[in-house]
Amino acid sequence: MKHHPVQTLPPDIARWAASGSGTPYVHERLGSAPGPDVLVTALVHGNEYSGAIAMHELLASGWQPANGRITFAFCNVAAFDSFDANAPDASRCVDEDFNRVWSAARLGCSDNTTELVRARQLLPFVERAAYLLDLHSMHEPSTPLLVTGALQRNIAFAQRLQTPAQVIIDSGHADGVRMRDHDAFANPGGQRIALLLEAGQHWQLAAVQTTRNTLMRFLVQAGCLGKTDVPSGWLLPDRTPPPPVLVTDRIVAKSMDFAFTQNFTGGEVIAKAGTVIAVDAGEPVVTPCDNCVLVMPSVRQLRPGVTTVRLGKLLEAQ
Numbered sequence: 244m245k246h247h248p249v250q251t252l253p254p255d256i257a258r259w260a261a262s263g264s265g266t267p268y269v270h271e272r273l274g275s276a277p278g279p280d281v282l283v284t285a286l287v288h289g290n291e292y293s294g295a296i297a298m299h300e301l302l303a304s305g306w307q308p309a310n311g312r313i314t315f316a317f318c319n320v321a322a323f324d325s326f327d328a329n330a331p332d333a334s335r336c337v338d339e340d341f342n343r344v345w346s347a348a349r350l351g352c353s354d355n356t357t358e359l360v361r362a363r364q365l366l367p368f369v370e371r372a373a374y375l376l377d378l379h380s381m382h383e384p385s386t387p388l389l390v391t392g393a394l395q396r397n398i399a400f401a402q403r404l405q406t407p408a409q410v411i412i413d414s415g416h417a418d419g420v421r422m423r424d425h426d427a428f429a430n431p432g433g434q435r436i437a438l439l440l441e442a443g444q445h446w447q448l449a450a451v452q453t454t455r456n457t458l459m460r461f462l463v464q465a466g467c468l469g470k471t472d473v474p475s476g477w478l479l480p481d482r483t484p485p486p487p488v489l490v491t492d493r494i495v496a497k498s499m500d501f502a503f504t505q506n507f508t509g510g511e512v513i514a515k516a517g518t519v520i521a522v523d524a525g526e527p528v529v530t531p532c533d534n535c536v537l538v539m540p541s542v543r544q545l546r547p548g549v550t551t552v553r554l555g556k557l558l559e560a561q
């Protein structure tokens with residue numbers, strides 16, 4: 244499959260290997276006043292570097308928050324280091340998906356994949372964070388999304404950011420736990436906030452702009468700085484977010500012989516239940532309900548067991 248054009252260059256993050264935090268590629272910035280403990284993560288997937296561009300810019304500028312402590316973590320650097328602009332879809336991970344290893348059982352197991360070793364290094368930073376913003380991007384060009392999980396506090400926090408990103412309410416993946424669903428972040432009785440940004444297509448400049456805007460709005464709302472203290476050019480105008488989408492189904496490929504019936508890019512609303520949207524090993528894949536929303540359809544990482552599209556329904560604006 245032909246890859247999308249690579250419009251942005253991977254940032255040179257080698258200077259962030261050495262770190263005062265004691266963990267490579269993890270950097271802390273302290274405000275002069277007490278405040279929230281925030282973790283911002285990029286490169287959970289090695290070829291999704293719009294978040295790393297924004298973090299690199301911010302760290303290199305000497306910027307500091309007014310309040311609290313912000314920890315910036317470049318996560319799967321081993322995968323990112325293998326990035327090749329001629330095969331840009333190939334560097335998502337080294338051994339396994341870094342964003343599926345965050346159950347206690349998996350973190351505590353005896354395996355030592357590249358991703359598990361790195362996840363164990365980052366675990367103390369994840370566990371101490373009151374707020375987590377995990378910066379991702381998408382296989383296909385599409386409207387930005389904020390993946391919130393099912394807890395109302397995350398949905399409300401995301402809607403208050405006033406970005407064009409659409410809230411996606413989902414319960415995670417059957418094939419492993421995401422960082423944003425780890426332990427206390429998934430506790431219905433807790434207060435911790437965790438959002439995952441899907442900023443647009445991995446290598447488009449717009450994904451970097453979306454990331455800068457969302458990152459600053461997240462930090463302002465967490466209480467790390469005032470809106471007037473945001474670095475010049477990082478904020479985009481306030482927008483009324485679209486209604487959230489509640490994910491109701493997830494289509495997992497059964498075979499390598501999986502293909503969508505149209506060139507879906509995400510956000511399409513399919514009017515009729517039972518509409519064929521894909522064929523998998525000769526079997527039709529149909530929409531389960533009327534007005535079904537397609538979320539992040541892609542066969543770019545196709546193999547049996549991989550999610551090829553989430554299906555959802557539009558909720559009333561919240």
Ligand SMILES: [Zn+2]
Nearest residue numbers: 288291379380
């Ligand atoms: Zn990702």
